[in-house]
Amino acid sequence: MVLPAVGASLLLAGCTFEQSALHPAGRDAQELSGLTWFMFAGAVVVWAIVMGVTVYAVLGRKRRRTERFADLFILGGGVAFPTVGLAILLVYGLSLLPNWTSAQAPGLRVHVQAEQYWWRFAYELPDGSRVETANELHLPNDVTAEFVLTSTDVIHSFWIPALGGKMDLIPGRTNLLRLTPTKAGTYRGVCAEFCGPSHTFMAFPVVVHDADGYASWLAAEQAPATSGSELFAASGCAACHTIRGVAETGKVGPDLTHFGRRSTIGAATLVNTRENLLAWLADPQRIKPGAAMPGFASLPETDRAAIADYLMGLK
Ligand SMILES: [Cu+2]
Numbered sequence: 001m002v003l004p005a006v007g008a009s010l011l012l013a014g015c016t017f018e019q020s021a022l023h024p025a026g027r028d029a030q031e032l033s034g035l036t037w038f039m040f041a042g043a044v045v046v047w048a049i050v051m052g053v054t055v056y057a058v059l060g061r062k063r064r065r066t067e068r069f070a071d072l073f074i075l076g077g078g079v080a081f082p083t084v085g086l087a088i089l090l091v092y093g094l095s096l097l098p099n100w101t102s103a104q105a106p107g108l109r110v111h112v113q114a115e116q117y118w119w120r121f122a123y124e125l126p127d128g129s130r131v132e133t134a135n136e137l138h139l140p141n142d143v144t145a146e147f148v149l150t151s152t153d154v155i156h157s158f159w160i161p162a163l164g165g166k167m168d169l170i171p172g173r174t175n176l177l178r179l180t181p182t183k184a185g186t187y188r189g190v191c192a193e194f195c196g197p198s199h200t201f202m203a204f205p206v207v208v209h210d211a212d213g214y215a216s217w218l219a220a221e222q223a224p225a226t227s228g229s230e231l232f233a234a235s236g237c238a239a240c241h242t243i244r245g246v247a248e249t250g251k252v253g254p255d256l257t258h259f260g261r262r263s264t265i266g267a268a269t270l271v272n273t274r275e276n277l278l279a280w281l282a283d284p285q286r287i288k289p290g291a292a293m294p295g296f297a298s299l300p301e302t303d304r305a306a307i308a309d310y311l312m313g314l315k
Contacts, residue, residue: 017205017268019188021161025208027180028101028164038092042085053077101164101178106146110137114149114156114169116195117202117291118254118267123218131222132242134254135267137206138221140214141184149175157193160206166192181208188268197290203268220315225257229310231303235296243314253293260314266291277308 024030111130113120121137122130137160139145149158151169158177159166162185167177191202209217224245232238233247240252263272266288270276280287281304283295296304 017188025183026163101180104144107143108145111148114151117198132255136262138217144180147177156191156195159192160189162187184208198288201269201288259311
């Protein structure tokens with residue numbers, strides 16, 4: 001019974017947020033989709049000409065063509081046409097460069113560390129301190145965000161198609177990517193570089209807020225948890241997970257301080273419901289092969305239920 005339920009949630013998780021480069025909601029994505037449609041239109045014109053000439057060659061009246069016509073045809077179609085076509089494309093492509101977000105000064109910095117198979121997000125505050133969270137990105141609309149991208153295990157890639165281009169996270173390197181959202185909404189980000197068996201379960205919702213919505217999200221995220229749980233500590237969860245204000249030593253897994261506010265479990269693998277959380281706690285490996293969290297099927301069911309209720313309550 002668990003598997004069909006999990007399957008349905010997977011599908012839901014896949015459809016809830018838009019993941020499309022053709023429905024841009026960011027400055028770079030807008031430019032990229034403009035370029036895509038421009039190239040597509042050009043390709044259609046070239047295809048139509050080639051097809052037209054092919055049909056003419058096969059079905060057209062058979063009359064002898066002069067050598068002069070053949071020379072002109074080769075020079076025109078083989079040299080002049082590609083030169084002009086590619087020049088237009090080059091000029092258009094270069095004209096887009098000044099609009100690129102990388103040229104904008106950032107108004108916000110988020111440190112992103114990719115891990116097999118989830119995302120550590122840390123928001124840099126004006127005083128330099130950081131608010132850590134995981135697996136769900138929140139951004140203010142119309143503000144250029146700079147992402148500081150690192151990885152500690154293998155190469156991953158950070159991609160939010162609705163906002164712009166992607167950038168790899170490479171062990172031993174720090175890469176920078178700037179994106180400017182232009183439309184409030186919820187989008188889907190993904191890991192775009194194969195990183196292991198659960199690569200496909202390494203996604204994240206991206207919520208773009210208006211300025212007030214973002215400020216109140218950040219203020220709530222910054223606050224420590226309001227309650228602790230004996231069971232959470234006693235069951236060994238605190239060895240890997242931090243809940244700020246309650247248990248702050250676990251650094252292996254995602255920060256769970258406000259887990260109850262996240263919309264998904266396991267980096268957009270499951271919708272965040274009590275039922276799915278219980279399935280996750282019992283056997284994460286079954287849901288996400290290779291995930292670096294052990295299963296807790298050995299805990300009494302009542303303990304798991306109590307821990308799930310506690311985590312869901314961390315708003
Ligand atoms: Cu990855």
